[in-house]
Amino acid sequence: MIRKPLATGIVHVPPGEKASSRLGLVGVVGETGLEVMRAVPRWDRTVLVAVLKAPRRIARDHWFGPGRTVYTRTVETPVALGTGAVCIATTDPSGICDLIGIRPADEIDMPWLDPVALARVEGRYARLELHRPPETRGQSKPRDRSV
Helix, strand or coil: CEEEEEEEEEEECCHHHHHHCCCCEEEEEECCEECCCCCCCCCCCEEEEEEEEEEEEEECHHHHCCCCEEEEEEEEEEEEEEEEEEEEECCCCCCCCCEEEEECCCCCCCCCCCHHHHHHHCCCEEEEEEEECHHHCCCCCCCCCCC
């Protein structure tokens, strides 16, 4: 599995996407606004994933006393937003990529991204990643070593 992290912050769906019901683009808001995504690969078949990061609570009564809950670790939960070809867009006049989306093979499908998955991650802290499973990559041909 090839994983390409893009940006980390609060997941944001632009207002134009909600109004059009296409739901094809998503961005990440950081401290200074929409985060810039650099070196976005133009893969034909990939999965856009939002990795939710949340602390996990584990009750440890026998260690710290009854009723005590401690935060032991951060759990990452991947949520697949869509599968298809990578498309990028910008809201910045300089043309820097700050929105990413997935265009399905059949563009007639509406919406492009899964609305249930978007509702689950919108407004939450997450890391956007592109995942490219082995079955989507071309198979390399074995070399002829007879010479």
